Amino acid sequence: MQNKTLVAVAVGLGLIGLSACGSTDAKSTAGSKTVTLVSHDSWAVSKNVLADFEKKTGYKVRVLKDGDAGQAVNKAILTKDNPQGDVFFGVDNTLLSRALDNGLFQPYTAKGLDKVGAAYRLDKDKHRVTPVDYGDICVNYDKKYFADHHLTPPQSFADLAKPQYKNLLVTENAATSSPGLGFLLGSAAQFGDNGWQGYWKNLKANGVKVVDGWEQAYYQEFSGSSEGKKAGGDRPLVVSYASSPPAEVIYAKKRPGTAPTGVSYGTCFRQIEFAGLLGNAKNPEGAKAFIDFLVSREFQEDMPLNMFVYPVVQGAKVPAEFTEYGKAAQHPETMAPGKIAANRDQWVKSWTSLVLK
Amino acid sequence: MALPVAFFALFFAWPVAAIVARGLKADGAWRWGRLADVVTQPDIRHVLWFTTWQALASTALTLLLALPAAYVFARLDFPGRQVLRAVVTVPFVLPTVVAGSAFLALVGHGGLLDDLWGVRLDTTVWAILLAHVFFNCAVVVRTVGGLWSQLDPRQEEAARMLGASPLGAWRKVTLPALAPAVAAAALMVFLFCFTSFGIVQILGGPTFSTLEVEIYRQTSEVFDLSTAAVLTLVQFAAVGAILAVHAWTVRRRETALRLVDPAVTARRPRGAGQWALLALVLGTVALLLVLPLAVLVQRSLDAPGFGYYRALTDADGGTFLVAPVHAVWTSLQYAVAATAIAVAIGGLAAAALARRDAGRLVRGFDALLMLPLGVSAVTVGFGFLIALDKPPLDLRQSWLLVPLAQALVGAPFVVRTMLPVLRAVDVRLREAAAVLGASPWRVWREVDLPMVRRALLVAAGFAFAVSLGEFGATVFIARPDNPTLPVAVARLLSRPGDLNYGQAMALSTILMVVCAAALLLLERLRTDRTGEF
Numbered sequence: 001m002q003n004k005t006l007v008a009v010a011v012g013l014g015l016i017g018l019s020a021c022g023s024t025d026a027k028s029t030a031g032s033k034t035v036t037l038v039s040h041d042s043w044a045v046s047k048n049v050l051a052d053f054e055k056k057t058g059y060k061v062r063v064l065k066d067g068d069a070g071q072a073v074n075k076a077i078l079t080k081d082n083p084q085g086d087v088f089f090g091v092d093n094t095l096l097s098r099a100l101d102n103g104l105f106q107p108y109t110a111k112g113l114d115k116v117g118a119a120y121r122l123d124k125d126k127h128r129v130t131p132v133d134y135g136d137i138c139v140n141y142d143k144k145y146f147a148d149h150h151l152t153p154p155q156s157f158a159d160l161a162k163p164q165y166k167n168l169l170v171t172e173n174a175a176t177s178s179p180g181l182g183f184l185l186g187s188a189a190q191f192g193d194n195g196w197q198g199y200w201k202n203l204k205a206n207g208v209k210v211v212d213g214w215e216q217a218y219y220q221e222f223s224g225s226s227e228g229k230k231a232g233g234d235r236p237l238v239v240s241y242a243s244s245p246p247a248e249v250i251y252a253k254k255r256p257g258t259a260p261t262g263v264s265y266g267t268c269f270r271q272i273e274f275a276g277l278l279g280n281a282k283n284p285e286g287a288k289a290f291i292d293f294l295v296s297r298e299f300q301e302d303m304p305l306n307m308f309v310y311p312v313v314q315g316a317k318v319p320a321e322f323t324e325y326g327k328a329a330q331h332p333e334t335m336a337p338g339k340i341a342a343n344r345d346q347w348v349k350s351w352t353s354l355v356l357k
Numbered sequence: 358m359a360l361p362v363a364f365f366a367l368f369f370a371w372p373v374a375a376i377v378a379r380g381l382k383a384d385g386a387w388r389w390g391r392l393a394d395v396v397t398q399p400d401i402r403h404v405l406w407f408t409t410w411q412a413l414a415s416t417a418l419t420l421l422l423a424l425p426a427a428y429v430f431a432r433l434d435f436p437g438r439q440v441l442r443a444v445v446t447v448p449f450v451l452p453t454v455v456a457g458s459a460f461l462a463l464v465g466h467g468g469l470l471d472d473l474w475g476v477r478l479d480t481t482v483w484a485i486l487l488a489h490v491f492f493n494c495a496v497v498v499r500t501v502g503g504l505w506s507q508l509d510p511r512q513e514e515a516a517r518m519l520g521a522s523p524l525g526a527w528r529k530v531t532l533p534a535l536a537p538a539v540a541a542a543a544l545m546v547f548l549f550c551f552t553s554f555g556i557v558q559i560l561g562g563p564t565f566s567t568l569e570v571e572i573y574r575q576t577s578e579v580f581d582l583s584t585a586a587v588l589t590l591v592q593f594a595a596v597g598a599i600l601a602v603h604a605w606t607v608r609r610r611e612t613a614l615r616l617v618d619p620a621v622t623a624r625r626p627r628g629a630g631q632w633a634l635l636a637l638v639l640g641t642v643a644l645l646l647v648l649p650l651a652v653l654v655q656r657s658l659d660a661p662g663f664g665y666y667r668a669l670t671d672a673d674g675g676t677f678l679v680a681p682v683h684a685v686w687t688s689l690q691y692a693v694a695a696t697a698i699a700v701a702i703g704g705l706a707a708a709a710l711a712r713r714d715a716g717r718l719v720r721g722f723d724a725l726l727m728l729p730l731g732v733s734a735v736t737v738g739f740g741f742l743i744a745l746d747k748p749p750l751d752l753r754q755s756w757l758l759v760p761l762a763q764a765l766v767g768a769p770f771v772v773r774t775m776l777p778v779l780r781a782v783d784v785r786l787r788e789a790a791a792v793l794g795a796s797p798w799r800v801w802r803e804v805d806l807p808m809v810r811r812a813l814l815v816a817a818g819f820a821f822a823v824s825l826g827e828f829g830a831t832v833f834i835a836r837p838d839n840p841t842l843p844v845a846v847a848r849l850l851s852r853p854g855d856l857n858y859g860q861a862m863a864l865s866t867i868l869m870v871v872c873a874a875a876l877l878l879l880e881r882l883r884t885d886r887t888g889e890f
Contacts, residue, residue: 041848067577074580078379078739082746098580173563176578212563227855232471345579353400356564 035286036062036085038278040072043089044306045299053293059286069178070095077102080279086287089132089275089294093122094181096129096274097341105129105276106284111292112313120272120312122337129274132294133309136242136329137182138268139169140261142224145236154237156266157190160203167207170221170235173356175348177213178271183239184351185340186269189333193343200354209235210355218244224261226252242268243308246325250305259325268329273309361706361768362722368761369729372740373589379743380586388583395587401571405591408567411482412550415489419546422490422641423497424539429638430498431505433631434623441639442498443876445646449495450822450872452843453555453829455865458850459649460488460560462656469652480562488556491645493546500542501535508534510622537606544603548596552731554829568592573735589736596731597724604724650869657862665859681860684845685867688825691756691841695763695824700817702764703771710772711779726772729765734829737762741834759841762830767820774819778812779805818879822872842868 037043043065054060064085066072073095076088080102091099099105105128113121113130120131139160141153154160160169172180188196211217222228222238225248245259275294277287293299300311304319310328311318381388395401430442448456463469464478464487471477478484508531516526554569566574568588575585626632657665669682703726710723729737741762745752752758782805790800828843840848842864849861 070580071577074577075739075742077580078743079746082751176563176574210563212558230855345581348579349400357403 032283032286033058033060034062035059035087035283035290036064037290038064038066038072038076038083038085038088040069040090041065041067042069042307046302046306049298049302052298053290057286057289057293059289061290073099073104076278077104080104083278083280086278086281086283087275087290088278089273091129091274091276092178093270093272093274093335093337094178094185094340094344096122096337099276100128100337101341103279106279106281108277108288108291110288110295112295115313115315116295117312117314122272123274129276130291130295131312132273132275133300133303133307134270134272134312134328135309136268136270136332137179137186137239138242138329138332139183139264140222140224140238140240140244141264142222142236143260143262145223153262154264154267156264157187157199159264160208160237160267161199161206163206165206165237167209168235169203169207169237169239170209170211170217171239172214172217173210173212174351179214179217179239179241180210181344181348182269182271183267184347185335185344186267186333188343188347189269189335196347197350197354200351204355208355214240224248226260237264241308242326242329243304243310243322244326246321247308249325250321263326263329265329265331268332270329270332270334272312361702361709361726364702365726365729365765368741368745369732369737369765372744373732373736374740375744376582376736376740377586377589380582380584380589391583392587392590395584396591401584401588404566404568404571407565408551408569411485411489411565411567412547412553415486415493415550415553416543416547418486419490419493419497420539420543422645423494424501425634426494426638426642427498427502427505429635431502432510432623433626433635435626435635438623439881440877441642443873443879444650445498445642446495446876447650447869447873448491448646449493450819450826450876451865451869452826452846453492454559454843454847454850455653455826455868456488456492456649457555457559458846458861458865459653460484460491462652463649469648479560480564482561482565484560485553485557485565487645488560489546489550489553491649492556493549494642494646496545496549497539497542500545501538504538505531505535506622508622540606541603544599544606548599548603548731551595551599552592552733554734568595569733569735572733576735576739585736589733592731592733593728596728600724600727600731603727653862653869654866657859657866659862660855660859665856665863668856668860669863681845681849681864684840684842684864687839688842688868691760691763692821692824694757694760695767695827696817696821698760698764699767699771699820699824700813703768703816703820704775704813706768707772707775707779710776711782723772723776727769730769735833737765738830738833741830756839758834759831760824762834763824763827764820766827766830767823770819770823771816774816775809775812778809782808815879818875822875825868825872825875 043063050061062085066075066084069090069092072088073091076083077099088104091104100123107127108130109127110130113127116131118124120134122131123129139154143153145151146153151164154162154165159165171183174180174184184196187199190196191199209221211221217238218225218240219227219233220231221233221235222240223233223236224238225233225244242263242265245261245263248261249255249259275291277284277291281287295313297313297316300313300316301319303309303311304322310322381391396405426445430438430445461468461479464476464484465471468477468479478487513526513530516530517523521529551567552569553567554573557565557567557570558573561570568591572585572588572592575581575588626635659665660668670680706722706726741752741758745758752761786804787800790804791797795803826843828847831841832844832847846861846864846868849857849864
């Protein structure tokens with residue numbers, strides 16, 4: 001018996017030793033000069049821009065990328081009593097109400113908020129979140145396919161259900177992917193609470209293909225993207241972003257004169273992303289400074305080429321590639337967060353049984 | 358006994374209970390009514406039905422293909438047998454993301470079969486079933502084959518002498534001896550397929566969902582914690598039932614069998630029948646197990662001059678803050694820590710379970726130790742996040758969290774490997790030593806240790822390989838700036854571009870080689886006893 005006790009003591013000591021290492025580790029990051037940003041996997045910023053912030057404010061930024069947007073929000077809600085960081089970036093208008101209803105954020109009015117376009121300030125009176133960027137979820141088309149087949153690309157939601165576009169569209173699962181959900185909400189905004197189901201019945205009859213995520217849709221199934229071409233993608237229509245054509249050009253091995261893909265501007269849904277000060281942040285001052293930084297001109301102008309979204313601050317310059325190879329939608333579909341909150345889960349459920357089953 | 362119990366209570370039961378309570382408790386009151394609500398939903402019933410039938414079909418298919426292989430590896434002697442045995446085991450310890458992408462490269466869009474004959478199986482149930490066979494062959498080959506190789510062939514020969522037909526002799530003599538092992542292996546395979554996550558997620562597309570995938574979707578995407586909690590309880594009950602039956606078959610197997618050294622039972626194949634069987638098995642193994650792995654390696658070499666491997670050392674890829682090759686180092690460190698914990702906890706548990714005077718309660722703990730294998734990783738991962746976040750136990754920032762989660766999965770394997778060996782140590786040896794004046798410590802060192810040393814090494818090796826490949830729980834708690842190998846592979850796979858894909862394949866290949874090396878070492882160390890893995 002004694003031998004076991006010995007081993008037990010040894011292991012116990014080992015565990016304590018190990019956890020001791022762990023806790024010193026934790027202490028070093030909890031210092032008030034560190035601000036921790038929790039975000040989704042798509043967070044990106046130019047090194048020199050971030051270094052500039054650190055130099056100006058004296059804060060050191062630690063970034064915690066926590067899965068895709070939905071996962072990051074859910075994890076932040078689950079851990080809100082003892083949050084993993086100080087500031088959260090990346091909750092969009094489709095999930096905003098979930099974050100607000102769960103009391104994820106505390107109010108803070110960012111310096112420079114007055115320069116943010118009024119249309120983006122969805123939490124105007126309470127200031128729990130600060131708008132940072134926007135983007136449009138739209139159907140993209142493969143220019144070459146439509147030229148080769150002497151076919152006009154579809155221009156509207158209604159067009160997509162027409163016989164000449166049969167078996168051409170691939171979209172994402174609205175239950176698991178944010179562009180998929182955006183496209184569903186766009187169709188609901190277009191056809192109304194009672195009309196969208198009929199529309200999706202027509203789309204299904206017209207051969208729409210559904211895959212789980214954007215990566216798979218865009219890089220595997222879509223014939224217009226360079227990776228999709230290599231992968232043998234055979235769908236010339238895909239639900240993606242209005243900024244995807246500029247991205248195709250910027251990431252091409254040899255820059256083409258025009259983008260190989262185009263946008264059907266009548267199929268767009270506007271997505272706005274927000275940042276907020278986490279409820280129990282350990283470093284609220286640092287978090288506030290960071291939120292100010294997110295709506296500063298320096299960050300706003302750096303952002304488009306890093307995350308492929310548009311700035312929300314008036315007067316922020318958009319890079320030339322964005323204007324040359326594409327543009328933001330003029331009349332995107334929108335929906336109030338309250339309405340999304342009231343219907344999202346039920347709609348996704350009906351959509352799932354309508355389209356996937 | 359106290360330490361393993363405390364460990365599982367603290368790092369398994371508590372986090373799981375915390376996340377279930379989060380979903381089912383509203384304003385201090387339990388909402389058991391949700392149980393009936395959720396289980397009667399048509400969508401959920403569909404998930405339950407699919408989970409069950411695909412697991413049954415996968416298990417049947419695995420047995421069909423793996424039993425002949427178990428025979429061949431046990432009874433026939435041919436060159437390369439040991440290497441092949443290790444190769445068969447590699448898929449079992451590979452992370453599902455890697456196996457999933459290997460299968461996609463084979464049967465998916467633009468995969469090998471698509472290029473050759475235009476055959477695509479992705480988003481069909483066939484891809485899921487075949488991948489399950491790929492994964493679980495090892496369980497049958499090792500469990501059944503291990504025992505088969507130690508059955509005394511002379512018993513069957515004696516039956517033949519007495520006039521039984523070959524089939525009759527096999528049916529009357531060998532089959533009854535093997536049956537409990539087959540049942541135990543089948544139940545383990547059923548358990549792994551029933552709780553399948555990555556395979557279904559990657560190969561099934563949005564149309565297929567097992568209970569485990571549904572728990573993930575409800576928690577992580579829909580954020581319906583109460584539905585997720587109900588599903589966790591349902592899965593818990595199902596897994597508990599499977600394990601109870603498994604524990605019962607394992608105990609039945611411990612009835613005395615006359616076992617012999619496996620080295621003397623294997624012979625060179627004789628006669629057309631045996632040669633044909635050998636060819637058939639090797640063909641199946643090549644097609645189903647080696648081919649997907651080979652496709653993986655081939656894709657990793659698709660750039661000139663090992664380009665993808667060289668890119669792994671470059672920190673400017675943008676996907677991580679560190680060079681991807683750093684993940685190899687991180688993984689090795691975590692795996693060493695996880696192995697140490699798993700061996701300590703599992704070894705102590707096995708020692709307690711092996712005692713002759715172990716009561717029913719202790720034996721019940723045996724089955725409980727297996728539970729982490731069947732409980733949703735997302736439940737454990739989220740549970741860790743919300744349960745271990747307050748002093749005195751605030752581990753959320755600690756690197757130790759990952760090895761702890763991995764040890765949960767590794768410990769059951771340690772118990773299963775050590776237990777039969779410990780039970781076989783003759784008590785009289787210990788008593789004799791004690792009578793001759795040896796201290797308890799010395800008795801352990803001189804009597805027990807030499808007998809269990811090899812089993813201990815095998816257990817450690819297996820725990821090591823399993824920790825290296827663990828993905829489900831790790832992905833939830835691994836720190837973003839310090840990814841493990843499987844997490845790095847998954848993240849590279851979700852990024853666009855050839856370079857990322859190629860690097861993912863290269864990292865997968867490295868992981869595969871490390872696992873295969875560990876397993877080959879184990880083959881050399883294998884004990885003569887009937888450990889299960």
